[in-house]
Amino acid sequence: MTDSYLPQHGDDGYRTTGYDLELDYLPHTGRLAGRARIGAVAGGTEPLAEVVLDLGRFRLTKVLIDGRSPARYTHRGEKLRIRPARPLSPGAAFTVDVRYTGTPHPVRTPDWGELGWEQLEEGALVASQPQGARSWFPCNDRPDDKAPYRIAVTVPSPYTVVANGTLISRTARASTTVWVYEQTAPMAAYLATVQIGPYELTEVPRPGGLTEVPRPGELPAAARPGEPPEAAQLDAGAAHSVPQPAAVPRALLDGGGFAHDFARQPRMMALFEELFGPYPFAEYGVVVVDEELEVPVEAQGLSVFGANHVDGWRGSERLIAHELAHQWFGNSLTVADWRHIWLNEGFAKYAEWLWSEHSGGPSAALLAARAHSRLALLAQDIRIADPGLRRLFDDRVYERGALTLHVLRTELGDPAFAALLREWTGRHRHGAVTTEDFVALAGSCAPRPVDVLFATWLYERELPPLPRLGHH
Numbered sequence: 001m002t003d004s005y006l007p008q009h010g011d012d013g014y015r016t017t018g019y020d021l022e023l024d025y026l027p028h029t030g031r032l033a034g035r036a037r038i039g040a041v042a043g044g045t046e047p048l049a050e051v052v053l054d055l056g057r058f059r060l061t062k063v064l065i066d067g068r069s070p071a072r073y074t075h076r077g078e079k080l081r082i083r084p085a086r087p088l089s090p091g092a093a094f095t096v097d098v099r100y101t102g103t104p105h106p107v108r109t110p111d112w113g114e115l116g117w118e119q120l121e122e123g124a125l126v127a128s129q130p131q132g133a134r135s136w137f138p139c140n141d142r143p144d145d146k147a148p149y150r151i152a153v154t155v156p157s158p159y160t161v162v163a164n165g166t167l168i169s170r171t172a173r174a175s176t177t178v179w180v181y182e183q184t185a186p187m188a189a190y191l192a193t194v195q196i197g198p199y200e201l202t203e204v205p206r207p208g209g210l211t212e213v214p215r216p217g218e219l220p221a222a223a224r225p226g227e228p229p230e231a232a233q234l235d236a237g238a239a240h241s242v243p244q245p246a247a248v249p250r251a252l253l254d255g256g257g258f259a260h261d262f263a264r265q266p267r268m269m270a271l272f273e274e275l276f277g278p279y280p281f282a283e284y285g286v287v288v289v290d291e292e293l294e295v296p297v298e299a300q301g302l303s304v305f306g307a308n309h310v311d312g313w314r315g316s317e318r319l320i321a322h323e324l325a326h327q328w329f330g331n332s333l334t335v336a337d338w339r340h341i342w343l344n345e346g347f348a349k350y351a352e353w354l355w356s357e358h359s360g361g362p363s364a365a366l367l368a369a370r371a372h373s374r375l376a377l378l379a380q381d382i383r384i385a386d387p388g389l390r391r392l393f394d395d396r397v398y399e400r401g402a403l404t405l406h407v408l409r410t411e412l413g414d415p416a417f418a419a420l421l422r423e424w425t426g427r428h429r430h431g432a433v434t435t436e437d438f439v440a441l442a443g444s445c446a447p448r449p450v451d452v453l454f455a456t457w458l459y460e461r462e463l464p465p466l467p468r469l470g471h472h
Contacts, residue, residue, distance in 0.1 A: 003142055005338040005389040009131055010142025011052040014040045017093070018147050019192075021137055024154040027196060030103045030119045034058075036138050038096045039147070047087030051096060053080040054134035054141040054189075056116075058102035066094050078134055098138045107132045111390045123159060123197035125289055127297040127304065128190045130338055130392065139189035144336045144432040146186035153194055154178045160199040162247045164192055164300050166282050183301060185281055186430045188334050193299035195287045199247035204286060205263045242269055243283040249290045249307065257312040258288060264314075264359065268321050271358055272328065272351065277422040280332035280429060284324065295319070298326035318352040325351030328425050336432035339386045342458070343433060345393070346384070346401015353402060368406045371399040372466045385435045385458035404457040407467060411453060412446055420445045 002012055018039040025032050042048040051065065056078050063073045065084045073082040080098070088094055104124075106114035109131070116135025118125045126136060133141045151163040157177045165183030183192075244266060252258045265286070273279055285302035293306030296319050303323035309316040329347035353364040362370075375396060382391055384400045391397065409417040424441055439454050456464045 003144075003337050005392070006131055006142075009054055010140050010145060012142075013044060013048050014042050014051065014088075014094075014140070016040045016140050016145055016147040019137075019139070019149045019151075021149065022152045022154075023136075023194065025124065025196060027119075027123050027155065027159060031101070032058075032104050032117075032136065033101045034099070034137060036096075036098045036100075038098075038138065038140075040094055040096065040140075042088040042090055042092045042094065044090055047089055048092075049083065049087040051082045051084065051088075051094075053082070053096070053098070053138040054078060055080045055098070055100070055138040056107070056134045056136070057105055058100035060098065060100050062097065062099040064095075064097040067097070080138055096138075100138070104136045107135050112393065117194075120197065120289065120291060122290065123195070125195060125291070125304065126193040127299075128192070129297070130190055133189040133192060136194070137192070139192075141189045143188045143190065143334050143338065146188050146334060146430065146432070148185065149183045149187055149192060150180070151183075151192070151194065152178060152180045153196070155196055158198060159196055160201060160247055162195040162199070162285060162287050162302065164302065167245075183281075185300070185332070187300045187331075191298075191300040191331055191334075193302070193304070195247065195289065195304060197247070197289060198249070199287070200250050200253055202246050202248060202253060204244040204246050204265050205259045206266055241273070242279045244269070244286070245283060246286040246288070248286075248288045251290075252288060252307065252310050255312070257310045260312055261310050261314050261316065262286065262320065264317065265320055265324065267359075268324050268355055271355065272325060275354065275418060275421055276325075276328045276351075277425045277429075280327060280425070284327060296323050298323045298330060300331045301327070318356065321352050321355040322348045332430055333425060333428045333433045334431070336434050338389070338392060340433070340435050341387065341392050342384050342397050342401035342404075343435065343438060345398045346405060349398040349402035350405040353406070364406055364409075368403055369466065371403055372463070375399055375403075375463050380462045383459055383461055400457065400463070403466070404454070407453060407457060408442060408450065410467070411450060412442075416445055416447075 016038055020037040022035045023032060060075055063070060063082060065082060071083045071085045104117035106116045106118050108114055115132025116126060116128045131141060133139045149164055153161045154176050155161055157172060157175060161179035163181040164187060165181045168182050169180045171178045248258050281301040287302060287304045288307060288310060289304060290307055292308040296303055296305045296309060309319060325348040330344035335341060335343055353367045356362055356367060357364045378396060382394060382396050384397055387394060387397050420442060424438060443450055
């Protein structure tokens with residue numbers, strides 16, 4: 001089925017099985033030459049007469065299916081339509097090769113600004129959610145079609161490239177360097193990214209000292225009143241399980257701001273692994289661009305922050321927690337349809353509250369009460385489980401989604417709630433999920449029916465009153 005919010009994007013006639021991208025980029029001219037080889041399997045019950053890919057305004061130099069020229073193709077309206085010489089039988093595996101050149105242009109939208117590939121003064125930034133992937137490579141741009149990626153990028157040697165997955169090789173030539181990354185876990189096209197700039201490669205600082213480890217099945221307690229945030233931190237050894245590389249402008253490294261502001265990210269990782277299950281990817285990278293960004297951006301296996309998110313005071317620490325949580329909620333578990341966006345944003349928002357509670361900040365209960373007070377002053381005209389395309393990233397989706405989880409946590413109790421989260425991420429690891437999936441799983445874990453809870457918090461427009469939420 002096509003996406004209910006963006007039916008014009010993607011094609012359900014096939015499923016991708018892998019992307020191999022080779023890009024050659026000149027930062028100062030913005031010129032991109034690309035080759036994409038896409039593996040796929042024909043779907044449905046009828047022969048597939050046309051393969052449709054999303055692709056922006058590039059000049060095509062070659063289009064092949066299974067290494068041979070197709071009967072014909074057209075490229076109009078940012079749709080590449082390819083007709084193989086013979087229709088592809090259901091279940092048949094095939095490859096598409098596309099060679100293209102041009103200057104990437106971000107996708108302009110009325111509600112979210114420009115999406116996708118953005119040329120910077122020194123390099124490029126890619127943030128495609130929800131429909132900007134076509135700005136830089138041909139793809140089946142729908143969130144439920146996920147595949148592994150290999151991304152190779154050639155740039156002038158002074159530049160650093162960061163892309164999804166693990167850096168497999170870095171090969172210097174006369175004046176250019178080829179960076180090759182592999183993301184072996186299935187990934188939706190909107191989560192694919194390339195970041196290019198004069199960055200220094202480093203690692204997120206590792207914590208030291210002995211700290212408190214939560215018992216299995218329990219949410220970690222907040223630090224006791226009067227104790228510093230470090231009093232409730234997780235064991236430092238647990239924080240070393242996932243490599244956390246970083247690409248940062250030299251000025252932010254020299255001043256110590258990055259090291260200070262991201263120092264607790266490894267402890268967040270340890271906490272979230274305890275709460276949400278094992279980290280779903282091989283590593284977690286951070287890129288700080290030398291630009292101001294309104295909000296950070298998650299991609300699969302890495303997150304992108306602006307220089308304004310490094311202030312030396314940990315002023316954006318909740319956003320660091322939010323983006324890290326998206327690796328479970330959004331990236332490993334990806335919405336099957338954009339109307340389920342609260343499963344990404346509500347969970348990541350609640351992760352902010354859990355980190356605050358754990359690290360000695362305000363409790364989740366206090367943050368829930370504050371959020372409820374803010375929401376009560378706003379218009380009561382949104383259904384969180386189906387907000388509409390223009391409200392995908394409405395703050396109310398984030399906060400009311402988090403409130404739904406907090407009310408559910410109180411209903412279930414901490415051990416059952418923690419078990420539910422781990423079951424949710426484990427059962428659907430690297431898959432596509434719906435609100436109905438989560439409601440059904442939560443119902444099977446609850447001691448009494450929770451249908452009314454979800455109906456009122458997710459589907460009614462009027463904000464429900466906040467129940468008495470116990471001692472949390």
